[in-house]
Amino acid sequence: MKTEVKALVVGGGAVGTSIAYHLARAGWSDVMLLERDELTAGSTWHAAGLLPYFNMSYATTHIHDYSIKFYKTLEEETGLDAGFFVVGNLRMAQTQARMDEYRLYSATAETCDVPHEFLTPAQIKERWPLVRTEDLLGALFHPTDGYINPADVTMAMAKGARQRGVLIERKWQVDGYTWHGDHWQVQVTKMAERGGNLVPTEESVVIRAEHVVTATGNHAQRTARMLGLKTPAIPVEHQYIITEPDPALVAWRAEGNPQHPVLRDADAKWYVREERGGWILGPYERGAPACFRYGVPDSFRADLFPLDLERIEEEYMSMIHRIPTSETVGLKDDFNGPICYTPDGNPLLGPAPGLRNMWLAEGFSFGITAAGGAGYYLAQLMTEGEAAIDMASLDPKRYGQDWMTTDYAVTKNEEAYEHVFILHHPDEERPAARPLRTAPAYERQKALGAQFGHVNGWERPNYYGPLDAPEHFDHDARSFRRGGWWPYAEAEARAIRETVGIIDASAFAKHVVKGPGATAFLDHFTCNKLPKVGRINLTYALSVKGTTRTEYTIVRLAEDEYYLVSAGAWHAYDEDYLQKAAEDFGMDHGWFTVQDVTTQWGVYAVAGPNARALLQGLVRDAEPETVLGNKRFPWLSMRNIELGMCPVRAIRVAYTGELGWELHFPMEMGLYLWDQLMAAGAAHGLKPVGARAQNWLRQEKSYRAFGTELGRDATPLEADLPRFVDLSKDFHGKAAMEATGIRSKCCTLLIDGPADADPWGREALYHGDTRVGRLTSGGYSVAFGKSIGMGYVRPELAVPGTKLLVRMMGDLWPAEVVEDSPYDPANARIRIDG
Template sequence: MKTHVRALVVGGGAVGCGIAYHLAKAGWDTLLVERDELTSGSTWHAAGLLPLFNMSYATTHIHKYSVDFYKSLEAETGLNAGFAVVGNLRMAQTDERMDEYMLYSSVAETAGVYHEFLTPAQIKERWPLLRTEDLKGALFHPRDGYINPADVTQAMAKGARQHGAEIVRKLQVNAYRWTGSEWVVTLEKMVEKGNRLVPSGELIEVTAEHVVTATGNHAQRTARLLGIKIPAIPVEHQYIVTEPDPALVKWRAEGNPEHPVLRDADAKWYVREERGGWILGPYERNAPARFLYDVPESFRADLFQLDLERIEEEYMSMIHRIPTSETVGLKDDFNGPICYTPDGNPLVGPAPGLRNMWLAEGFSFGITAAGGTGYYLAQMMTQGEAEIDMASLDPKRYGNWMTTEYAARKNEECYEHVFILHHPDEEREACRPLRTAPNYDRQIAAGAQMGQVNGWERPNYFGPKDAPAGFDHDARSFRRGGWWQYARAEAEAVRTTAGLIDATAFAKHLLRGPGATEFLDRFTCNKLPKVGRINLTYALTEAGTTRTEYTIVRLAEDEYYLISAGAWADYDGDFLRRSIEDFRAAGGDYVDCHDITTQWGVFALAGPNARAILQEIVKDAEPETVLSNKRFPWLSMRNIELGMCPVRAVRVAYTGELGWELHHPIEMSRYLWDLLIAAGAKHGMKLVGARAQNWLRQEKSYRAFGNELGRDATPMEAGVDRFIDLDKDFTGKQAMLETGIRSKCVTLLIDGPEDTDPWGKEAIMLNGEKVGRLTSGGWSVAFRRQIGMGYVRPDLAEPGTKLKVKIQLKEWDAVVTEDSPHDPSNARIRVDG
């Protein structure tokens, strides 16, 4: 076998073989090792379903690629992958489920996934064995279906070999060692001993420029060997196979087609045909996580004991939906481990803190994702970036605060939620509260309804302490939820009086040292601010797209305070540290970098009365002028004292009003909160949550990382040219210029439905054709209509261009506005006092 390769793939399930295939096809010398047999992990007992349905833009693209790719494998390899293109029927028992399907329809349209809507009568006409009188309708994907997991894995493995990859079985990784330029991986041969697989003691070393781990159920062992955290832990998944159903056998004997994969989402199961009978796969409550620390050596292609009582409700609902199944017996059963992550999306991308180490872990829909993951991960590895933004799948979206217990409990919750309605305003409750600011209890007492970002609790909105009769703060909706009226009042307060927002979850890094200025100048695309000033800037990828957004506060000549999005703290921190290492390796001077997120609390105070509120509590020799434009201009920072609290005040507001971010020692958060509440009482100040802030920033066309800003668009395409200094050299500059303008970010005002706002997933249409997609959406209190931001063709980006936005399957009038439609001259932000 090879002992030096460009890429080593660890794990021979469907995902590992898909990665090996695409790396080899891209021309990389590739070796795949598997500790047992190919498909011996979760692949062998997977049901092989290929659902295109997913609310994630990136994951939808991955699934679509897989479905198309699997159809081509036989022609390339000569092996039939066992793809039954029977379609996928998602039934709905409620209007709210149909709302979910309508929102998904927009995601599917933006990704080019074909789908249809069917009425109950149409369902009954096509598939008369189904009970339909209690259905509202269904979403139908006619182009997917199911596949034989072992066959498709072997087909990808053969394709990988045809492209030059080598695949070796019975080799277990025992150690990884980074030499500074490549990985030395210690492998041990495994041997059969009875029905067990045991280490032989015979070791082999392989050196590889890059390593990809696709170790499935063994992810916790992988994490331990690498010295990192991977929140991929398996959960039990049961499915049963029935004896032949005489009615189904007759249906097929009469020449009728195979049923599509059936999903009764409200009953929490999938069903498909299997040799005249049915396979039932439920997603029930109380399925336990397994292998929290390791997979026993004795566990190979094994299963757990079936727990029929746990799935009784789902089994009875199958009988209700397919009445002829009531009399058939059980033929077989499976209860095996399927890996999950806390949010259900896999972990795909660079491993935290490591060079040339790539993760492909935590696949709950591994068969569906295997081909697409291989395709896009190979692009990231061989070209620097994928053609779609993969940040939402990045392993570093979970910080180092994450523990085994957290991952296990959240993964159990995620399993249970597979078929629970995926509301855009969803907030899952497991493992909460966990990360809280000191004033958390104050906010709860004030009616805060909490969401979470990166584990931090933060207010989504503030509702009444004593909710009106019948009002449920936990109720979610695909339309305007009960929270909408409170978020609107908060947004109006920021525009008319003042609002106080807890922004403690912001990521904060301190950079200093003799090389700090030179490093940041190359690292970011904007001019660096002068001491005491701030600027907004972007760090680019090598491909010229937007890797991260930072607000930079210059504290001293070689000392900088960097603020970025709270959801991306570890993602940003890892990128900073890697970039500093590259800078030093190229001869740059010393730079010290510290993550100080948990040391500083942040309150954002904004609105016409913000200055008056602060003047109530600021301590200064001249309190009347300390906050004036002359002494404290827009886009500057000053150290001030509010009562007894020292504050690093930054004159900027994400809402587009006069405002300050008040960065303070986190241990003084309760004191400062109480001080601001008392001072703001007579100035009409309201407490404001994240949802109102999201609406307000769209009225100012402020781009958000993970929405408008990402690794699939350059800053020029994002329309932030004023923050790009083309007179200096910076990482990604040439690539950005060579990319040009493929699409353009715009702000749209929308005349939409009376009870629904866009969520940022909708298709933008012109003459019945998709011409772009929204990346953000909401309600504008300034314009009393819906608002959204998104990307369109460059020729459609001019203000005044009339377009349509698709909401609830209907196209609604929309118009492209000028950037910052509310207060385009920034007069309200700059107002003096």
């Protein structure tokens, strides 16, 4: 047992062995892996081994793509057969909505070069006559994936890791982590088998590790407690059954026919694959319970739960319907084991919140599919500072430490399991564990017909539907095309362009940085000039690779005091980076503090041609008629004002591109201020507005959004934002940004698309027959009466007038690159005086 290593990987399942392998392949020669039992003893051993490409996430698609390609190389490298059966994957569709889902996914797959094709029912029947097809509309087929033996692929990666110098130690349990400024001390205990149980011995060792990676699967709760963290990674029971041989299938194979692809009837919520002449049925049924909410019992090893056949009866009968020959075959075996989940079904992969050199790889509900790519991209993140893809959507900090609880995780993980085969609309909003975090005016907004989205636990209006909506209107409004919500969002967007609208933006993340060293720190931390007192600037904090790590609106409250506003969905993600950057910068330039004030301040954005007139009636000032004019309150400035009895930090900026103000108010006064604004706004055409209309409007102004146009895979210069980068000063990531150059460039496009659909922001872009980029945002423009989108293309094509094509619902539609801020490019409406 070594007691000093550069990197210690904890967990010997598919994910842990992949990480150890890839760290060694990336050049770290001193890597050790610990497993408390035997390799694959966790969920890996009972996994069904499927390798589905299908995922709506750009990052996760790349991870799955890498895994599938990597596993095919392991036998040549290690001499061990990884047990990969490349039989393909057939996703069947019974409804038009499901086909629309596949077409939208196809756009993501196309941008990632994932091979796929669409099949008709007749083509399915011709290839696989055992499958009933008369009630199908079609299918999506991936010819290059299939299934793999989880134990075999894990052992192959383990051998590859050993060949590259990784030390793998079994029967060692981690019992504690302590950070010592530049390394971790990890307390480990030797485990021994006694009476079939695994028990600790008196042998104990302390390992010094510069970096630690936890890939502890079902034991994630125990790991989190040792690290002083909260994690939503909690297992859910997953059942699958294996049938006796099906005579029809045996005869089919005896005739020399190939294996069936992995069959997925998404509308029936199951997958089926061949297994020794029979079938494996894996359902994702309702009512599957979470387990081990506080940790795995010491007595639980490679164990299973009793089968609950009644729970999956509906799925079992639907398999018989889809494969009629399976009706007469008996059950041969069954598995019901724990699979770790997270509330959104994606893993927690990246740096741990608040900790140094601690990396999490937990919550892999599709661990075999993701293991190879997770190891590859996490190793890049650890050894190079950034990965080749933006990993933010998988970052462990997307579930804040200040609000996420065990009950929340259990409720959402059970929902995530049930939703594996639910239609994944791009405007999907899942209902479990809601409402949880509500802004003061939540009930008022609900009474006005607000249909809420879920952002970092906060309820945020997406749009305002009709007050007489049917009981399930919110669900029915989900769509891949222009759904039931569309006319309401269109009316909201038009109101901001023509009268005035109010948007609740209280979920914004907000921090105060203050002290004698605050200016020096922020000047180094961000790439733009810092504003003068009473003014604001938009700026970016960069990654070590010079890409965009965080977007901030900075308001300078005093010489040494700054108010930072960033995206609400990325609150903990931004705060962790800000706090760690402050620690790294140190106090050589004077002390300063970083304070999270998110829940102290609410925000209403009031925007539109009538915004000034509305606020004028509420403002309390010695000269109320001039307080909101350009002379006293110019664009991109801040003033403390009073609206009735509410003190407000007003910022003259509008994400919608109209005359407007962000009103930052004490959170406890939010209900009072909402009522005052709504009452005063009645005479000015005030309309409450949701996030979907706001998203459309900001695209008309070419305002980039973090998480879409802005992220760790593009620099601010590639985002075409040189006006927010001060190259005359030194700042973190500057040299890397300049060295990167312009690989692709962000632009805005107007699109002549189908009459019943708009882009969602994941579609492929073509120049003639050549794919040249992808959309990152999409929607509808009320100003131009057509679809609009933003995205990245080759730099020479990102010029106004370039004719492109965009893939929507399976077809290519004409699009044209337009000038930045196609609506009001001179910003005359924003600056209008009064």
